[in-house]
Structure formats: C-alpha cells, structure tokens
Amino acid sequence: MDRQLSPVPPSPGPSGMSVHEVLALPVMQGSKLLAGGDGLDRVVGSVNVMEVPDVLPWVRQRELLLTTGYPLRAHVESDMAQWIGDLDDHGLAGLAIKLARYVDELPAEALAEADRRGFPVVTIPEDLGFDDVINQVLTIVINRRADTLARAEQVLQDLVGVVIEGGDLDQVCQGVVRHLARTALVTTMDGRVLAHAGELPARWADLPGFDPTGRFVVETEVPGVSVDFDGVHRLVARVTGGRADLGRLVLLREDPFTAEDNHVVGQATTAAALAITKQQAVAAVEGKYRADFLRDALLGRAGDAERVAAHAAELGWDLRRPLAVVVAEAEEAPDDDPVSRTLPERFRAAWERVAGADDETAAVAGFSQEVVVLLGVPEELDPAGVTERVRLMAGQVHGRGGGGRRAFATGVSRTITGLDDLPRAYAEARKAVQVGRRLHGARAITHFDALGVFRLLSQVEDRAELASFVAETLGPLADDRSEDAEDLRTTLTVLLDNNLNVASTARALHFHYNSLRYRIGKLERMLGPFTTDPRLRFAIMLALQARQLDHH
Template sequence: MYDNDSPMHRQLSPVSTPAPSGVSLAEVLELPVLEGTSVLAGRDGLDGLVSSVNVMEVPDVLPWVRPRELLLTTGYPLQSHDAEDLIAWVNGLADAGVGGVGIKLARYVEELPAAALAEADRRGLPVLALPAEVSFDDVINQVLTRVINQRADTLARAEQVLQDLVGVVIAGGDLDQVCQGVVRHLARAALVTTMDGRVLASAGELPEDLGTLPGFDPTGRFLVETELPGMSSEFSGTHRFVARIPGGGAGGGVDLGRLVLLREDPFTAEDNHVVGQATTAAALAITKQQAVAAVEGKYRGDFLLDALLGRAGDPERVASHAADLGWDLRRPMAVVVAEAEAPDDDDPVARTLPERFRAAWERAVGADDELTAVAGFSQEVVVLLGVPAELDPAGVTEKVRAMAGVVHGRGGGGRRTFATGISRTITDLADLPRAYAEARKAVQVGRRLHGERAVTHFDALGVFRLLSQVEDRAELASFIAETLGPLADDTSEEAEDLRTTLTVLLDNNLNVALTARALHFHYNSLRYRIGKLERLLGPFTTDPRLRFAIMLALQARQLDSP
C-alpha cells in the first residue's frame, strides 16, 4: 500500500498550511435569511470558506477586502462600470481571495454582463443574486453567528480532547494510549517521534514497514530535519499533518518531538486547535516518562557503574541485585562500550542527547534480549551482553555491529556518531572490571585505527593491544622517531608514498613481484624505492630484527597519529 516506488509515493503534493477556518458558502446559502438567493456564476467556488462579511458601497473597495469574506452590495458602486471594468473587478476580488459576492439586481444594475459572469466562472468566484427585500444587517448577523458557533464548537471539541488525553496520562497511560486517543478524535493513524525521528509510539492503521511512508527514511526514521511542523501534505488521497510537541521552560523550551497524523480528509484550521491539545497531552506523557526514566536510570546506572569498577560487593550480591532490576548477569557476557562524540556547546538539544543515546541502545538491545543490562554515563553507554557459548569473537562483533547499525539508523540515538568496543567474554562477575577496561580500550584504539564508527573487539586489536598499554607515550614516540628516521614525522606526499610502499612490502613478506602488482609499480621502479628505503632506514631486507622494529614502529605511528 505504501510502496516508495508506487505512483502514490511519487504524487506527493507540495507542502501547504492546513485548510483555513470558516463556513463553506454552500452552508451560508442554507441560512434562512438567504432563502431565494440564486447563483449567477462561480458555482465551482461554493465549497470555499466564508469567515466574515463586508458591505461594498464604494467603487474602490479592493484595498479593503479580506480573504474568505462575503461581499454584499446593492450594485450602486457598479452602475458606471462597463464590461471590461467588471471583468477587472471580478479578477481583483478573486486575487484577494474573496469568498463570494452577493448583489441586489434591478435597483442600480439590471444585470451583470455575460463576459463578467464568464470570468467569474473561470476564476471560481461565486456571484449571488440576492433577493431585493433581504436586509444586509440580517445577513451579517446570521452569517457571523454561524461562524462564531462553529468556532465555539471547535474550542469545545479541543477542550474535550484535552480533558480526554490528559486524563489518560494522569491515569497512568503511556504515549501509545495517547496516540490511541488522538486516533479516536482526529486521525486514522498517529505517531509520536523523537527529535531525531525515532518512533516512540503509534496507533491506528499504519504499514508494518514505516520506511515505505513518504517523509520516512528506509530505516523507518521520520525525517524531522526536512518535514516541517505545522504543515500539511497529501499523497494519493492520504493527508498528513506534522505538529511540534513543545517542551517546557521560557519561550517553550526545546521541542520534545513530533506528532504525525494521517487521515483521508484534509486538515483544517479547526483541527489545528485540537492538534494543539493533543501535543500538550503528548508533551505531558513524554515529560512524565522522562522524569521516571531519569530517576530509574540514575539508580540503575549508579549500581552498574559500581559493579564495573568492582565496588558493588561480591559477585553473588551483584548478580542478585541485578536480577531484582531485571538483568541476568549469571551467564557468559561481554562488556560493550559505545562512546559518542561530545555535542557542540551551542547544540540546543545537547542536554537530552545522553538519555536519547542510552534509550536507543536499550531499544536495540531489548529487541534481542530483554534481560541485558544497559546503562548510560554521560557520552558513554555500557551494555552487558549475554554471549551464547558457541559464539566466537567474530560472531560477537557481528552481533554488536548489527545493534550499532540499528542505533545509527532506526534506533535514532540523536543521530550521533559513536565508536563501539567489545571485551572478551567472561564467565565470572569478578572479571567485570577487567572486561570493562578491555571494552574501553577497544573503543579508544578502534576509533584511532578505523574511524568514528568503528566496532572493535578487544581480541582483534593484535599488537595494538600491547602498544596501547605503553603508558610512557614519550618513550613510544622516541622509539618511532629512532626507527623510522625522517619517515617518522615527514608529512610530505613523497614521505607518505614511501611509507605506503614500505607497509605493503612488509605485508607481502618482502615479495617484490607481489608488492609491485599491489602498488601498480614496475618491478625496477619498486627496486629503486626499496634501495632508497634502505638508505633511510638500514638493511631491513636482510636484518630480521630491524625489519620487526620497523613493522612495530609503523603500527605504533598509526596508533598515535592524529
């Protein structure tokens, strides 16, 4: 039904504001005071809205008319107009968005020219012939009474929705139940998302794969950054409205998320009042949820941090208390550390990012195992991941990489860049502090070697594991400088080219033919480069100890390079 390649998806209309408020002109014509009124032209515009009434008794009325206004006239200002003047008058009213024109014929104007009526038909501007005996005061009173009553009904409806939805929250309801209430009152389907597009709750008729809906990416994340709030759009008969869920504080604070509504009928300005009450209830539910989560999260996080640092007591006490919190620590586990980049100081949502990052990991991990311990510490999230006995380090890494992918994508996580480290599997909680240190080391080294999104297992660090343990970084830098000589610090293109040649040559165990093919060099050109390298570094092709030192220095330089 919501295939991205279907014509429905391609027919997404331009974004627009909700339909304005008012009463349709067709409804206005049903009022008793307008009985006997006939439509002279512009019948296609009778569905247009009327929100006010004005009387025209001067020729230059155009500067004073307003959109959705019903304009009444005796015809007196038009008696000196010829057909061309009346055509221009019709176009001016249509351009101003006037809802319709009611005129009393016979007294000053016998009839309107056919050309002017044809132009009104073309522009969809309703032209009405009013009964001669009708009183303009009566028309104004009855039309405005109808408009005001409609607005009163809208406000009453909005108040009822607010009472209903706030009642749901006060009674202990969650965001899903708020969405269900919104569906009862307003839409076919409703979703609440975070400010990074992760869907927190939903209700109503939605496709199983949200990625097929316009405005969502393939992972099912709502595109908050491009789908503007307060705007309505239409795709093949389905209308969508996006609303802000405002936070508290001065000036409204930081938005808590978005409310996305879907239904068959266009959204109107009257619906805007109701949507406003729905977002108030959603904000209340989110704030309540965040407050509870903050208290619970701090308690759980403090306990887990004590366990990771070895100060929570003996293993049995730790396992027992963890079970009370819903975590199973009596099984083989690996410690997973996900460390996010720090947000900019001027980021308006920086305060909420750590909690959203933790929640995204909890959601991703919980889909696989609800008994897994997850806690957040500032820019770091720690997961005590249960590991089946048959799963080797490569298998654990792939499992964690899949979870990290969910957090990066559909899980949200504040759309933050983060690196992930994995410890060796442990079977004794007494080893938890060591495993935590291993995971943190894997994060640090993995980020330096493979970038900001690296997922690195401690066992995969190889020699880097040993190099990273060297506490005296000055001594390590001295070793690199003495071993690599001018190639240690030279950042020129020639030096980088020589380092690449040296690395590939060593990786190919000094096989000149293989290295030449890998670097796309001529055999003799590579021989020349090897000679140049030996003049810089010494006879590494014949001295295995020197060759080992150079290999170690290249690895250490890679570890410490910016």
C-alpha cells in the same frame, strides 16, 4: 509514492463554512457566481459589509465581503483587477456585490483575475438584506465553532484523563485513533517511534515520510501540512513542552484533514506532551538509580559478585552468565543543537530497545554521552562473532534515531565469565572505543582483541616521544607533505604485510618485479638493511603503526 501537499487552512477560530455552503443558504436564493469557481471551497469565518472606498485596512482573513457597489465606482474603469487581487492577498473568502444599482457590471479583466486566483465573485439580488446574510452565516459558523470546541474539549478530557489515570503514550495514541485518525504515532525529534496505535504497516519504512531505516524524517516533514499520498492523508503536528520540541504526532487517514481538525489535533499534542513529560520524569529517576548501580559495579564498588548479581536480577538483568561489555560513545553535541539536551536519554533509550530485542535480560545504562550494555554471549562465540552481533545492534540504533544524525563509536570487551572481571572488561571496552575512533572514524565498532599493537601504543602518554620515535625510525618517510614519501610508505607497508615476499608484493601493487627490487633498494638506503635485520624491521613496523594511530 506520489504526494500532494496542502496546508491545513489557518483560522482565527476552529470552524467556518465554505463559500459553496453560503451560496446554498435560503437567504442567498437568486445569487449567481460571476467568477472564481475554483475557490468555492474557501472557508468563510465571518461576514463584513463594505461601503467606503478604502476597505483594505479593515478586512480580515476568511471574511465574505458584501457591498452595494457604491464604493467600487472609482475602481471599475481603472484598477478593478488590481483591487480584486488585493482582496485575495488579504485572505478574503470572496466578494458578493449588488449590480445595477451603482455598478452595472464588472470589467472582464477583473473577472478574469478572479478566475485566475480562484477568488469567488458573486452577484446578489437587489432586495437582499445584508443583515439576513450576516445572521444566517454567523449563526451556522458560531454553532459549528461551539461544536468543534466541545469536541476538542471532550478529546482533551479523554486523553488527559488517560495520562492522569496512569496511561502511557501508546494509550494516548489509541485515544487519538478513536477521535481523529486511522493511524497515530508519536516520534522523538530525531524520528524514533516512541508510541503508536491503529492500523500499522509491516515496516515503518512503508509509511509516508519514513526513511528506509524506519526513521521518520523530522527535518524535512513540515508540521501543519496535510499530505496526500495516493489517497492516504497524513498530518504532522509538533509536540511541545515549554519551549522545547518533544517530538512529532503523525496522523494518517483516508479523508483530508480540515481546519476543524487542527484544533482537535492541538488538544491531542497537549496530551502527548503530558505523557512524554511524565515518562521522561519517571525514566530519569529510574535511569539514574540503575545507572548509579551499574557504574559502581563497573568500577568494582558495588560489593562482591554475588551481591551484584542478586541486585541486578531485581532490576531484570541477568549477570550470572558470560558477558561482554559494550560501550557506545556519542560525539559531543554542539551547544546550538536543538536536540542536544535530550540526546543522552534518547541515546540510552534506543540502545535499551535494541539490546532488549537481542537479549531481554541485558543490562543497559547511560552515563552522559556514553551508553554501557552488559550483553550475554555464549562462551564459544569468538570475538569476530561478538563484534558482528554488536555491529547489527549499532546499525539498528542509528536507524532508530537514538544516535540519530549524531555519530557514535562502539567498543567491545573480551568475554568474561565472572563479575570480578567486570571493571577490567569495562576498561577494555572504553579503550576499544577510543582507539577505534582514532583509527577508523566516528562510527567505528571495535573489539578489544582487534586492537593488537595499537592497544600498547595507545598507552603511551608522551605523544611527543612517540612522534620522535616515528621520525627517527622512518626518516624521510615520516614527511606528511611529500607524495613520494607517501608512495614509498605504501610500498613498504605492503612489503612488510607480505613478509618481504617480493613476488607477492609486486602482484599486490601491480609493479614489475624489477621495479619493486629497485624500490626496495631505495628504501634500504633510506632506512637501513631492514630486509636482513629483524630488529630494524620490527622497529619500522612499530613506527608505521604508531604513525597510523596519530594520523586518525
């Protein structure tokens, strides 16, 4: 998708008129464009008169500069082209000059520089009164500013009124669509869509600025820039509350966004910030209440099973069915991370949306960096099926930005059929998170039943004793710095996995049969007769597993 970027013109006020419109005024009859025709769409916000040689310190952006040419006599023969460049660099809208009185003509080099920069240079009639130009231009500019401010005020009253009357962020987006755009949506700081209105695609990924997972790429999409995607214009604006970035307002429409729209967009972001802040305050109170109850239930402190189930039903949770406890634990955020303060709430909200789509009566609560989901599962669904279901949900949370750019590990308990087992299931899910992260990395998704012997090894609190056992059992093979030891460990692991079948192991390792027999002999000289001693073989297998646990 091709795109062209152009900043929405900055301005001291919300409105103005183009150089082209100025030249069309009755007072400007007889004026001629000498150079800079590509800049006729530049916005004129005010008019200034120059009759002193050193005018640069006194000019402002978006001014149309009028002159009789008297101060230009010193520039005509020497640095007129440079002077034109200086005016453009200061952000002026253009230059209107009376020729023949003090300056007969402008040098070709100066006009060429104006053409190169798209800086309009106009010759005006000798008898034109500067006061007439100033009066007509400023009258139109001031009236337009008044209209724009009135429009912005109307938008603000409308959208803030929506929030005050109890409307949510979706209704704010609907108001923005009424006033400003074809499509409006609000995202979090990690790109998750919070609310939307207007014409929407089948998938978020089809919109400009969204990645394939449906997340708006906040970190690369620049606020305040109008982007043309094949005729669809998009504008991104910051939604701020106090000193914090709360998210982004994204607008789409067919027509380009203008400087006048910028002022109205500012009012829309104010209303969006108010709605988000209100929503966060309500969610914080409700979330704490729900989280406190669920934590008590997970720890066995909420009363008997029937009382817990009844209270959960009042919160919209169905706990009278087979359940699996899912624990998702995000990595700690760096202190300097700009979104770390809001991560827990965004993380919980993302899981709530995803889990709700999968199971609308699932219980979801957030505890700091941890989110717990009590997911309803059919009794007949095996651990692999439950794990796959949770894997799909975790993938959606990553895509929705709840974990955002921060990794999180997920643990799944065994399925329980009674709430009396809830504390045990919670402990299982937490253990699956801890061990799964150590074995498989920061985004591991691990079922408790898949832990196997690691479940027991992880219970050993004396890690030094465990390391001593590994060193004594594996001997030279425990050396992390030796490539030969690593090679032999691989051979040993595959041999044990193949139940000491030499032919199968040789095929798996792509070794000649005799080469493998030689290696087995070398391993037995190092470790002892493990091929004939089952107890030694068990100890070696346990040591290899313990080493794997401590090296992730």
